[in-house]
Amino acid sequence: MIFPLIQSDFLKIKRKGMWLLCLIGPFGVVALQMVNYGVRKDYLFEQMDDRWLYYLLNINTFTPLAIVLGIVILTSFMSSIEDETNAWKQLVALPVSKRSVYLSKFTVISCILFLSSVLLFLFVFGYGLTLGLGEDIPYLRLMEYSFLPFFAALPVLGLQLWVATISKNQAIPVTLGVIGVIFAYSAPLLPDWMIWKWPALSNDWGHAYINALLGIGFGVLLYLLGMVDFKRRDVK
Amino acid sequence: MEYIVETKNLTKSFGKEKAVSNLEMKIPKGEIYGFLGPNGAGKTTTIRMLLGLMRPTSGSVQLFGKDMKNNRIDILKNVGSLVENPSYYPHLTAKENLEASRKILHAPKERIDEVLKLVRLHGVRNKKVKGFSLGMKQRLGIAAAMLHQPELLILDEPTNGLDPSGIIEMRELIQSLPKEYGMTVLISSHLLSEIDQMATRVGVVTKGKMIFQDSIETMRKIAQASIQIKVNDNEAAWRSMLANGQKADLGEEHINLQVEDDEQVAASIDYLVQQGFSIYRVQEETRSLENIFLEMTKEEHAE
Ligand SMILES: Nc1ncnc2c1ncn2[C@@H]1O[C@H](COP(=O)(O)OP(=O)(O)OP(=O)(O)O)[C@@H](O)[C@H]1O
Ligand SMILES: [Mg+2]
Numbered sequence: 001m002i003f004p005l006i007q008s009d010f011l012k013i014k015r016k017g018m019w020l021l022c023l024i025g026p027f028g029v030v031a032l033q034m035v036n037y038g039v040r041k042d043y044l045f046e047q048m049d050d051r052w053l054y055y056l057l058n059i060n061t062f063t064p065l066a067i068v069l070g071i072v073i074l075t076s077f078m079s080s081i082e083d084e085t086n087a088w089k090q091l092v093a094l095p096v097s098k099r100s101v102y103l104s105k106f107t108v109i110s111c112i113l114f115l116s117s118v119l120l121f122l123f124v125f126g127y128g129l130t131l132g133l134g135e136d137i138p139y140l141r142l143m144e145y146s147f148l149p150f151f152a153a154l155p156v157l158g159l160q161l162w163v164a165t166i167s168k169n170q171a172i173p174v175t176l177g178v179i180g181v182i183f184a185y186s187a188p189l190l191p192d193w194m195i196w197k198w199p200a201l202s203n204d205w206g207h208a209y210i211n212a213l214l215g216i217g218f219g220v221l222l223y224l225l226g227m228v229d230f231k232r233r234d235v236k
Numbered sequence: 237m238e239y240i241v242e243t244k245n246l247t248k249s250f251g252k253e254k255a256v257s258n259l260e261m262k263i264p265k266g267e268i269y270g271f272l273g274p275n276g277a278g279k280t281t282t283i284r285m286l287l288g289l290m291r292p293t294s295g296s297v298q299l300f301g302k303d304m305k306n307n308r309i310d311i312l313k314n315v316g317s318l319v320e321n322p323s324y325y326p327h328l329t330a331k332e333n334l335e336a337s338r339k340i341l342h343a344p345k346e347r348i349d350e351v352l353k354l355v356r357l358h359g360v361r362n363k364k365v366k367g368f369s370l371g372m373k374q375r376l377g378i379a380a381a382m383l384h385q386p387e388l389l390i391l392d393e394p395t396n397g398l399d400p401s402g403i404i405e406m407r408e409l410i411q412s413l414p415k416e417y418g419m420t421v422l423i424s425s426h427l428l429s430e431i432d433q434m435a436t437r438v439g440v441v442t443k444g445k446m447i448f449q450d451s452i453e454t455m456r457k458i459a460q461a462s463i464q465i466k467v468n469d470n471e472a473a474w475r476s477m478l479a480n481g482q483k484a485d486l487g488e489e490h491i492n493l494q495v496e497d498d499e500q501v502a503a504s505i506d507y508l509v510q511q512g513f514s515i516y517r518v519q520e521e522t523r524s525l526e527n528i529f530l531e532m533t534k535e536e537h538a539e
Binding site for chain 2: 004005007008011012014015016081084085086087088089090092093094095096097234235
């Protein structure tokens with residue numbers, strides 16, 4: 001059963017600062033807008049008639065960056081916990097399938113990221129209310145910009161977890177991660193097929209949920225590839 | 237015979253190198269099996285395959301009569317193990333470390349305190365493992381291996397990093413396991429002296445090949461003292477003794493006599509004197525188990 005494994009993985013991330021990261025990510029994204037709106041609120045209000053939408057767009061310039069960075073750090077932390085004393089051998093010698101070991105890691109990181117998305121929703125909503133952006137609160141858009149980046153980022157999670165678990169040296173996944181963060185930052189310049197662009201929620205069709213659906217599809221695919229590869233490898 | 241561990245033609249290659257080669261390991265129930273071999277002999281590689289951590293290049297592993305390939309999870313429910321250096325989570329306390337395994341093993345919560353007491357770490361159960369000495373980490377690893385009272389305990393060089401009193405404690409603990417819990421134990425080492433007081437069976441491996449596998453008594457018999465006799469005509473004397481029904485080997489310089497007790501030595505000498513041989517020398521050659529082990533592994537090296 002997978003549940004005890006997940007509980008065990010939650011126990012292992014204790015005192016590793018991962019919960020703090022879960023809080024800092026969304027807080028940081030909103031804090032940047034606090035600075036932005038604090039300094040030039042009047043100017044920003046003039047930019048678009050729909051002030052809520054403009055506010056959400058501003059928020060979303062940093063959300064993808066925070067998510068990709070968060071994924072890089074979380075996956076690398078997660079596998080370094082097992083790498084540090086080569087605890088993989090002890091873990092895999094327990095009566096568990098290697099597939100569930102991998103699934104458990106994926107699930108725990110997803111949970112943390114999802115919780116971050118919930119916090120993002122609350123922070124964005126809360127700060128938005130204080131700004132006086134208008135009576136019509138676009139709840140649907142608010143939800144979209146809080147949760148869809150998470151789903152759209154699943155392929156990045158699948159890729160980073162894969163590379164982090166099979167690398168003995170965390171320099172490799174971290175290097176890949178840094179490149180990913182740069183990609184996420186330059187999202188508007190990237191072609192639509194690049195997975196690092198997806199959390200920005202922009203595409204030629206103009207529907208954000210397409211990114212989320214693509215994210216889930218390719219996220220599952222990359223997760224499966226990583227899992228099969230992890231299962232195939234000898235544990236040293 | 238019912239074997240708890242049985243490997244058939246077990247082979248593992250890394251590139252061209254065969255780390256384990258056609259290994260046939262057989263461990264009957266309730267035995268303490270000493271798995272011996274010099275550095276790089278393939279002990280750890282074999283143990284990794286026994287635990288399903290590595291896939292054999294060819295051959296099979298059966299534990300409890302079940303094939304590892306198809307029953308890995310089922311088998312591992314009854315196996316406790318400690319492979320090479322102890323693994324642990326340094327940022328967690330001793331108790332939390334065990335809890336991480338206990339959840340997966342579905343062992344009762346009380347077991348944590350029990351095994352901690354067993355390896356004398358109960359006093360430091362709430363300390364982070366980061367600050368433990370190597371010996372303490374090793375003991376924690378053994379505690380984790382015993383959480384679920386496994387039927388088979390596999391320990392790869394468990395005395396690594398233990399001080400003399402720790403080694404003695406460990407020995408007493410391991411010796412008690414077959415008696416008290418009916419456990420079967422596989423314990424690897426590169427020193428025979430470390431395990432000859434507790435092992436009931438021995439397997440010696442070098443360069444990936446099993447070169448000896450039998451009970452410790454059989455190994456002791458090989459080690460037993462032999463009496464060397466040098467006379468004026470060794471070959472004639474040897475023939476005469478064989479004709480008389482005594483066990484003897486002809487060496488280059490002397491006759492080797494395998495005897496069980498002193499009376500037999502006296503009788504043999506008496507016989508030779510009566511036959512008119514001139515006895516030049518009678519000497520005892522003792523070979524320690526360790527010597528035999530070294531000889532065994534050396535011959536293999538020379539090839
Ligand atoms: N993952 C690996 N990749 C390549 N070669 C390996 C690997 N693991 C082991 N070997 C080789 O296999 C051989 C056997 O190694 P193994 O660790 O099984 O020996 P050992 O008997 O446990 O030795 P020691 O007493 O030093 O622990 C060695 O020559 C080693 O170099
Ligand atoms: Mg070894």
